[in-house]
Amino acid sequence: MDNREIDSCIEKNNVEIKEDTPMPKAYVSSAVIKRLPRYFRYLRELIRNGKMRISSSELSKIMKVSASQIRQDLNCFGGFGQQGYGYNVKYLYAKISEILGVNCNFRAIIVGAGNLGRALVRNPMFTKRGVYTVAMFDIDTRIVGNTVAGVSVHPLDELEDFCQRNFIDIAVLTLPKESAQEITERLVKAGVCGIWNYTGKELDIPNKDVKIVNVHLGDSLMTLCYELNQMRNSDRKKEKSKDN
Amino acid sequence: MDNREIDSCIEKNNVEIKEDTPMPKAYVSSAVIKRLPRYFRYLRELIRNGKMRISSSELSKIMKVSASQIRQDLNCFGGFGQQGYGYNVKYLYAKISEILGVNCNFRAIIVGAGNLGRALVRNPMFTKRGVYTVAMFDIDTRIVGNTVAGVSVHPLDELEDFCQRNFIDIAVLTLPKESAQEITERLVKAGVCGIWNYTGKELDIPNKDVKIVNVHLGDSLMTLCYELNQMRNSDRKKEKSKDN
Numbered sequence: 001m002d003n004r005e006i007d008s009c010i011e012k013n014n015v016e017i018k019e020d021t022p023m024p025k026a027y028v029s030s031a032v033i034k035r036l037p038r039y040f041r042y043l044r045e046l047i048r049n050g051k052m053r054i055s056s057s058e059l060s061k062i063m064k065v066s067a068s069q070i071r072q073d074l075n076c077f078g079g080f081g082q083q084g085y086g087y088n089v090k091y092l093y094a095k096i097s098e099i100l101g102v103n104c105n106f107r108a109i110i111v112g113a114g115n116l117g118r119a120l121v122r123n124p125m126f127t128k129r130g131v132y133t134v135a136m137f138d139i140d141t142r143i144v145g146n147t148v149a150g151v152s153v154h155p156l157d158e159l160e161d162f163c164q165r166n167f168i169d170i171a172v173l174t175l176p177k178e179s180a181q182e183i184t185e186r187l188v189k190a191g192v193c194g195i196w197n198y199t200g201k202e203l204d205i206p207n208k209d210v211k212i213v214n215v216h217l218g219d220s221l222m223t224l225c226y227e228l229n230q231m232r233n234s235d236r237k238k239e240k241s242k243d244n
Numbered sequence: 245m246d247n248r249e250i251d252s253c254i255e256k257n258n259v260e261i262k263e264d265t266p267m268p269k270a271y272v273s274s275a276v277i278k279r280l281p282r283y284f285r286y287l288r289e290l291i292r293n294g295k296m297r298i299s300s301s302e303l304s305k306i307m308k309v310s311a312s313q314i315r316q317d318l319n320c321f322g323g324f325g326q327q328g329y330g331y332n333v334k335y336l337y338a339k340i341s342e343i344l345g346v347n348c349n350f351r352a353i354i355v356g357a358g359n360l361g362r363a364l365v366r367n368p369m370f371t372k373r374g375v376y377t378v379a380m381f382d383i384d385t386r387i388v389g390n391t392v393a394g395v396s397v398h399p400l401d402e403l404e405d406f407c408q409r410n411f412i413d414i415a416v417l418t419l420p421k422e423s424a425q426e427i428t429e430r431l432v433k434a435g436v437c438g439i440w441n442y443t444g445k446e447l448d449i450p451n452k453d454v455k456i457v458n459v460h461l462g463d464s465l466m467t468l469c470y471e472l473n474q475m476r477n478s479d480r481k482k483e484k485s486k487d488n
Contacts, residue, residue, distance in 0.1 A: 033470060037462065037466040040466065041463075101470050104476065116359070170472070193472060194471070211475065213467050215461065221369060221370070221373055222373055223281070224438050224455060225346065226345050228437060229348055
């Protein structure tokens with residue numbers, strides 16, 4: 001199944017996501033919420049492979065987390081699993097998608113059409129998550145007017161007008177750090193309420209109705225360096241103890 | 245101060261990082277380790293702005309975490325702060341850099357010279373963290389032989405030979421998902437022990453001496469969608485309660 005088929009399979013299914021489906025009544029902790037995108041990815045892969053039913057122990061093996069963790073996480077949304085049957089993969093996928101806001105059809109723009117912006121606009125993660133990238137913006141007149149993966153690059157001075165007329169929800173910031181704060185203020189004035197920030201600049205927006213998620217790729221690189229360093233240190237210790 | 249100056253300032257400083265500096269004796273939880281890259285970023289910014297001393301309450305305001313959290317985190321490494329003086333910013337930066345393996349001079353290659361690979365190779369985060377990108381690899385003969393930000397693109401069939409001769413520690417995977425497992429196996433055989441994986445493919449490498457850190461950008465996008473969805477739902481509830 002390709003992405004479109006998975007999406008249409010979810011839509012056609014009797015577990016279709018209705019706009020007015022009530023949200024889970026139980027309190028869902030932020031720790032669980034953080035783990036949901038990972039379930040989303042694995043369940044999507046299962047649907048793609050035609051697997052429609054799965055037990056918590058099978059899911060546990062694939063996802064490399066304990067079966068009890070899975071049961072605990074998924075029970076937050078009220079008994080998706082049935083004893084002796086396991087989980088209905090499509091239902092679970094639809095439910096998690098609903099909680100995460102996957103089928104909200106958010107509309108996004110990418111500000112900064114450099115390599116990162118161009119890599120992101122080509123990435124299928126947006127449509128997989130129900131986010132539609134409708135335009136890119138750049139200050140460079142050599143790029144403005146081009147089309148990348150079917151999305152056209154507009155000049156920065158059309159930013160406010162475009163966002164207002166096209167009801168843009170999300171702006172992806174892949175522009176230089178130096179302009180990040182100013183552009184964000186312009187975006188917020190134009191009604192954008194979600195900022196996905198790759199610039200490394202900590203944005204200062206006092207408006208509580210604007211959500212900012214920062215991506216610090218360097219933090220992830222440091223996690224890797226930390227692990228490699230730990231390994232080196234333990235190798236050194238072993239060598240030293242051999243020498244003594 | 246530019247990046248090179250910050251780095252040389254750390255090197256010249258009396259708090260230079262010696263290879264044999266002992267690691268902290270106290271147990272440092274993985275939760276603290278995960279927070280360290282953020283301290284690293286903020287401290288770097290403070291040094292750049294010439295701020296050499298900071299109290300936990302000042303740091304707390306900038307980083308938007310409680311001062312007691314900061315004291316707890318930093319006490320793990322054994323009393324960096326002094327009452328009435330605060331923290332020595334350079335010392336703290338050097339210590340955190342050491343723990344995270346920043347000055348290990350890891351050598352990296354990027355496999356996949358598409359937009360994402362080209363965006364990453366230009367990103368200063370590598371050198372800021374003491375990781376040197378020495379080559380890129382691609383299968384596309386139109387790209388092979390090019391130079392991006394001073395780094396040349398090699399053909400994929402030179403992969404093993406290059407990694408062995410150049411003692412490569414880290415491979416950044418920005419190639420299509422489909423080739424990720426095969427390429428990783430080749431890299432591991434050639435002695436690469438750190439994989440920074442952007443492909444979205446869950447890699448299966450049973451060798452415990454190989455560390456893999458996955459970057460799932462889509463998970464971060466979902467966090468934003470979740471927050472926007474929560475906001476929409478609460479707005480809807482408010483509207484409904486007005487109507488009733």
